Amino acid sequence: GAGVSQSPSNKVTEKGKDVELRCDPISGHTALYWYRQSLGQGLEFLIYFQGNSAPDKSGLPSDRFSAERTGGSVSTLTIQRTQQEDSAVYLCASSLAGGPPDTQYFGPGTRLTVL
Amino acid sequence: KQEVTQIPAALSVPEGENLVLNCSFTDSAIYNLQWFRQDPGKGLTSLLLIQSSQREQTSGRLNASLDKSSGRSTLYIAASQPGDSATYLCAVLETSGSRLTFGEGTQLTVNP
Numbered sequence: 392g393a394g395v396s397q398s399p400s401n402k403v404t405e406k407g408k409d410v411e412l413r414c415d416p417i418s419g420h421t422a423l424y425w426y427r428q429s430l431g432q433g434l435e436f437l438i439y440f441q442g443n444s445a446p447d448k449s450g451l452p453s454d455r456f457s458a459e460r461t462g463g464s465v466s467t468l469t470i471q472r473t474q475q476e477d478s479a480v481y482l483c484a485s486s487l488a489g490g491p492p493d494t495q496y497f498g499p500g501t502r503l504t505v506l
Numbered sequence: 507k508q509e510v511t512q513i514p515a516a517l518s519v520p521e522g523e524n525l526v527l528n529c530s531f532t533d534s535a536i537y538n539l540q541w542f543r544q545d546p547g548k549g550l551t552s553l554l555l556i557q558s559s560q561r562e563q564t565s566g567r568l569n570a571s572l573d574k575s576s577g578r579s580t581l582y583i584a585a586s587q588p589g590d591s592a593t594y595l596c597a598v599l600e601t602s603g604s605r606l607t608f609g610e611g612t613q614l615t616v617n618p
Contacts, residue, residue: 395549434608436606
């Protein structure tokens with residue numbers, strides 16, 4: 392595709408429910424990243440994929456958060472038993488090979504609201 | 507732990523002014539520094555990327571400088587226009603080569 396796409400664009404859920412957020416990277420990009428942007432916290436790194444492996448998942452805030460990537464392409468970020476503090480915009484990015492001097496290209500984000 | 511700070515947090519200027527946005531980072535062991543633009547409800551658009559070995563990059567009315575030893579970068583916008591109104595984010599790529607560490611951003615408003 393022309394750019395990184397994410398779905399849904401908006402998600403409203405009730406506290407305690409599970410949610411899945413999807414990211415489609417730019418075709419041919421082997422590296423994929425998830426970030427979270429929340430009020431008062433700025434933009435924080437969550438996890439990095441190289442192919443289907445996640446060499447750096449140190450940014451995941453708790454064991455309620457998990458992510459997978461299949462076929463070296465689509466990635467899904469899953470949040471179990473959502474809490475109100477999980478409300479944020481979740482941004483996905485991809486880059487050609489990962490690491491410098493690659494530029495990370497960002498998707499439009501998924502705005503998650505937990506009631 | 508790398509920390510990135512942006513000053514000012516918000517800036518409002520009349521159209522036509524030249525302006526400077528500031529970014530500082532605590533750990534100079536970076537591969538590169540990137541400036542992004544974010545419009546409300548949108549993702550991030552990369553504006554300029556400066557490798558650690560470079561001093562500046564230019565694109566149109568934008569010029570970004572990097573002083574790695576002092577942990578500072580500036581984004582200079584010449585002849586500002588209302589369409590420049592957005593949040594500008596500075597981010598550094600750490601030596602691990604994977605994660606970007608972002609500042610909190612400068613919210614710019616250019617008034618016609």
